[in-house]
Amino acid sequence: MSTLLATATAAKSGSTVAALVNGASVSVQVARDLSVASGDVIVVTRVGSQWFALGRAYASAPVAPLNQAAPAPQPTGVTGTNVFGPVETRTYESSWRTDNTHVYQGSYGGSGNRTGCVFYGAAPRSLAGAVVLSAAFQVRRRAGGAFGAQTATMFLMTQATKPAGAPTLGPSTAGPTLAVNAQGGYIVPTSWVQAMVDGTAGGIAFFTSSSSPYMVFDGIGDWGPAFALTVNWQR
Helix, strand or coil: CCEEEEEECCCCECCEEEEEECCEEEEEECCCCCCCCCCCEEEEEEECCEEEEEEEECCCCCCCCCCCCCCCCCCCCCEEEEEECCCEEEEECCCECCCCCCEEEECCCCCCCEEEEEECCCHHHHHCCCEEEEEEEEEEEECCCCCCCEEEEEEEECCCCCCCCCCCEEEEEEEEEECCCCEEEEECCHHHHHHHHHCCCCEEEECCCCCCCCEEECCCCCCCCCCCEEEEEEC
16 A cells, blocks of 8 residues: 545545545545545545545645645536445345355345345545546456356445445346456446436445346455446536
8 A cells, every 4th residue: 555645626525535646536535533625635545446545734735735736727628537446345135244245146046136235435426516427347256156157237226335224226237247257347327327426326236036147246355446436527
């Protein structure tokens, strides 16, 4: 993990703040007891696909940080790219599994139909007001079910964090088609990610009412890039 100085380009909103890190606009997770104002210089570190703020530097926000130029005014029509790692990956059967962070779909040997869930938390809300142009996540299939390529069914999920009971599923689409041990990027409908940015949705789920095919994907405890969501946007 590397530690850098970043410049907040807005005040802290919820659990995140928008900041410039090495000239790139990113969403940074902020501790709940740390306040950050626009222009503050913050010490950040990267864990997997997510940046975290460790603290603020200097007595007040300088005109230009040591290792970065002051943020330029953003013109109309500015575009950017943010990467949002999931805050949690879990699977619901009749209750939430706690033995691993895998993302399951379907039933194995009649053991119960599973719903694998990927929660993105409040981070996408840092882009509120932006228009999502495109989005994709990284996914890797692990052992489970037929070895050859199978196609998952993917749903938009209302909750941004794990609820007490079953997740609430919205519209669906054909999900990734992968063989065991295969990995790659998968395009997510822009309208789904726009809903996450707008705060009306919070994650992605995998479920099939027929219980088949049975598939298992790596979660955040298995593979660093698991379901890291890259969002291209415009204001």
